[in-house]
Amino acid sequence: xxxxxxxxxxxxxxxxxxxxxxxxxxxxxxxxxxxxxxxxxxxxxxxxxxxxxxxxxxxxxxxxxxxxxxxxxxxxxxxxxxxxxxxxxxxxxxxxxxxxxxxxxxxxxxxxxxxxxxxxxxxxxxxxxxxxxxxxxxx
Amino acid sequence: xxxxxxxxxxxxxxxxxxxxxxxxxxxxxxxxxxxxxxxxxxxxxxxxxxxxxxxxxxxxxxxxxxxxxxxxxxxxxxxxxxxxxxxxxxxxxxxxxxxxxxxxxxxxxxxxxxxxxxxxxxxxxxxxxxxxxxxxxxx
DNA sequence: TCAATAGATGAGAATTAGTTGCAACTGAAC
DNA sequence: GTTCAGTTGCAACTAATTCTCATCTATTGA
Numbered sequence: 046x047x048x049x050x051x052x053x054x055x056x057x058x059x060x061x062x063x064x065x066x067x068x069x070x071x072x073x074x075x076x077x078x079x080x081x082x083x084x085x086x087x088x089x090x091x092x093x094x095x096x097x098x099x100x101x102x103x104x105x106x107x108x109x110x111x112x113x114x115x116x117x118x119x120x121x122x123x124x125x126x127x128x129x130x131x132x133x134x135x136x137x138x139x140x141x142x143x144x145x146x147x148x149x150x151x152x153x154x155x156x157x158x159x160x161x162x163x164x165x166x167x168x169x170x171x172x173x174x175x176x177x178x179x180x181x182x183x184x
Numbered sequence: 185x186x187x188x189x190x191x192x193x194x195x196x197x198x199x200x201x202x203x204x205x206x207x208x209x210x211x212x213x214x215x216x217x218x219x220x221x222x223x224x225x226x227x228x229x230x231x232x233x234x235x236x237x238x239x240x241x242x243x244x245x246x247x248x249x250x251x252x253x254x255x256x257x258x259x260x261x262x263x264x265x266x267x268x269x270x271x272x273x274x275x276x277x278x279x280x281x282x283x284x285x286x287x288x289x290x291x292x293x294x295x296x297x298x299x300x301x302x303x304x305x306x307x308x309x310x311x312x313x314x315x316x317x318x319x320x321x322x323x
Numbered sequence: 324t325c326a327a328t329a330g331a332t333g334a335g336a337a338t339t340a341g342t343t344g345c346a347a348c349t350g351a352a353c
Numbered sequence: 354g355t356t357c358a359g360t361t362g363c364a365a366c367t368a369a370t371t372c373t374c375a376t377c378t379a380t381t382g383a
Contacts, residue, residue, distance in 0.1 A: 063349085331379085349360075
């Protein structure tokens, strides 16, 4: 439960980043989130947990945590940015355009092909973004 | 030259969309653009051509043209949306993170893999987004 | 060719999502 | 405890885009 959040706190402290009440609260909220909430939603959840964090601090903290590699930012088409814990293996996203549901997936062959394409043109990949906007078959 | 723009005008008219002075001007600007300009840049180019179009109309027209399938919207990480003529074969984008340069590419194998992945999970792809953020090797 | 009108435009206000300045706080180290 | 660089809250700000509404105009039909 708070276990993962505690580990993350330690990682921050080790990196010389202060663990304030607000940051600890947000780490807990993020660790407890199975979905991909945006800043406003994280703020709501933190408040619901009695955290006492301003929205500005939520934004600042998200940026900080991203810099520390603790979370990742997702920017789907035309919605506010969403966030997810980064302590997982790399994956891409499939977004159901009807329900908004987000499904994660990985495919090594695609990863390899991407690297090949970049290499062929004299580049190396810094990062990428692959999103499949999908609809249930047979709807 | 203005040839393609004229053909696009006819397509719009056929679709029951009015071809106003402003829309015609923007079609010309877009047809003449080899790069991937954003709304402000298209406005600038239209003004430079003596078009007399407001920025609000540029935005409105871009949305209209997108709906008509004449242009496509690109939303790279954290920049204003860019646009490109849609009368080409489908392709994805590689963005040089150092220079901002955009390179187009296609790869049938990746396309096929994407469709397979979606199908395996019971979905069909409505559209997708694949962007490689890259850096020149050796740079 | 002209009148009628549904649809388009311009100007600026409004909205959305996120950022920033600054004075008041507070972890963490000593 | 004291210190102080780093952090926070609030409100003001910014950037990109959308909206409102009074005024125009491309197209249709006579």
